[in-house]
Amino acid sequence: MADIKAPVFPESVQDGTIVEWHVAEGEQVARDQLLAEIETDKVVLEVVAPDDGVISSITKGVDSTVVSAEVIATFEAGATAAPKAESEELSKDEADKGTTIDPASVAAPVQPKAEAEGDFKDQSPAVRKAAKETGVNPADVQGSGRGGRVTKSDMVNPTLKGDNGQVIATAIGQRIEKREPMTRLRKRIAERLLSATQETAMLTTFNEVNMKPLMDLRAKYKDQFEKRHGVKLGFMSLFVKAATEALKRFPAVNASIDGDDIVYHGYYDVGVAVSSDRGLVVPVLRDTDSMGLADIEGGIRDYATKAREGKLSIEEMTGGTFTITNGGVFGSLLSTPIINPPQTAILGMHAINERPMAVNGEVVILPMMYLALSYDHRLIDGKDAVQFLVTIKELIEDPARLILDL
Template sequence: MADIKAPVFPESVPDGTIVEWHVSAGDAVSRDQLLAEIETDKVVLEVIAPDDGVITTIVKNVDDTVLSDEVIAQFEAGAVAADTPKALSEEEAETGTTVDPTSVAAPIQPKEDTKAEGDYKDQSPAVRKAAKESGVNPADVQGSGRGGRVTKSDMVNPQLKTTSGSVIATAIGERAETRVPMTRLRKTVANRLLAATQETAMLTTFNEVNMKPLMDLRAKYKDQFEKRHGVKLGFMSLFVKAATEALKRFPAVNASIDGDDIVYHGYYDVGVAVSSDRGLVVPVLRDTDGMGLADVESGIRDYATKAREGKLSLDEMTGGTFTITNGGVFGSLMSTPIINPPQTAILGMHAINERPMAVNGQVVILPMMYLALSYDHRLIDGKDAVQFLVTIKELIEDPARLILDL
């Protein structure tokens, strides 16, 4: 008999929560098969089978808190499941744990709704329990788990694939409310954002940038760039490079406060905010001063893919000396982004809109973007914050400056 343990968490992650079991006690599993998912403050971690065998006992159930390297199940390597599996008791169906066979009085009789029961049978115990309690058919629910799998959270607040008559019947004429516990990730984000507003002297300065030179550059070279590097040329890579250059010129923006000390970082690790089904995550591009545009674009593309698939690792989201967030992809015209502690500044990009601008005494229609820099006034003076943002504006409006180091 062997123990199946939770992954070893970094020091910054105290514990995790089991959000889903993909197997039940008594199930035969194969090597590297996904067994469970554990959500931490930053990422969802997978627990896989160490070898072929059988899950004998589930020690930690869905919603249980687990510590680093804690036993969550027991496993018998090389064993095979019984040819005729015993009937699950109601307790087993609801909790995913095994009960002494002598205590099982009789098999659970199937309900008359055989179609619904057939839809439930391939679901996890937590989903089956939620389906029975709510009357919502898991087959009608849009799953947010890996491969579209329906999770317990999906059943609590379902997004339906198709219109279910029973759901509509309960919704018509009612002022419905649904109480859903915060996920660990959402709770952590909420606490960090609240702390950022309460523990920093946060101010935001704004500017606007003419995107036409950058758009012209992209239109001229995007095909050649993609052919040579195998990745599309976007705007984010140029903003990352412009921000990196500005960080070199204004070290306080790349610094952090540690107690009574100021820590000036001699490297440039830029976090790029990425939206995922589980919330906003900020994977970090390391040493951006040594990266080319293609490296940045490739890194952002890979992070976005991992975020959608829930495969970002803790290391990929740890650290960072500066953050860039782009609300423009969702249509935001202007915002005041919140600092990501212990960083002291964050750059907000926004939507590109054509606006009438005065150029050399003439009114010209130009594609303009508002930029916002939120900063911690305890460390960064207003003058430096404004000049930092102006530096980014100048580099974007004249990309040749990046090449010529001007």
């Protein structure tokens, strides 16, 4: 008999919550099979089977809080699941012999309504228990968990689906409310955002950038770039390089405040905000001053994939000296991004829209983007913030400056 333990959490993570068990007690499992998921305030960690065997018992159920390396289940390596009941085997043997059994002579076991209506082995223990108690079939419930899975809270306050999968009200004319607890990640996001607004002297400065030179450059070389490097050439990599160059020129924007000290970082770790089903996460590109455009594009692509699959590690989201967020992918025209502490600034990109602009005394239609830089005024003066943003504008409007280091 062996113990199955929660993963060893980093020092920055105190505990976690079991959000789902993918197996039940007595179930046969294979080596490396996913057993449970534990949500921390940063990532969802997976617990897998150490070997082939059987889950003897589950000591920590769904919604239980666990600490680092705590025992959550027991496991018997090399064992096999118990065979089916003797009556079931007898029925199978009789069927194989061609013997006819009168269904009326066999007493049907008493089953809860919900369990009789379907097989819920793929549901978590908490959901199966709720199904027995409420008589609600999980197959009829709109799931709010990752990948559309039904959670315990979904069973307590169910939103039912019709035959075509569309959400329907439980009663005609009823005003439906759904209540569910915040995930640990959402609570952590809320805490950090509130802390940033209360503990920093946050100010935002704006500018606009003509995207035509960058769009022309991308249109000219995107096919060659993808063929050579195996990744698509996007705008984010060029903004990361432009921001890195601007950070070199304005060290205060790359610094952080630690108590009464200012910490000037001699490296450039740029966080790129990525949207996921669980919320906004900020994985970090390390040493962007030594990365090429292809390296940046590949890193962003990998992070986006991991974010969608919930595979980002804590290490990949730890640190960072500056952050870039792009609300433009969702259609945002203008916003004031919130600083990601302990960083002192964040760059906000927005949607590209054609606007009439005055160029050499003539009105020209150009693809324009608003840029926003939110910064901590305790450390960064307005002059430096404005010039930092102007530097990014100049590098984007004339990309050759990046190559020529101008």
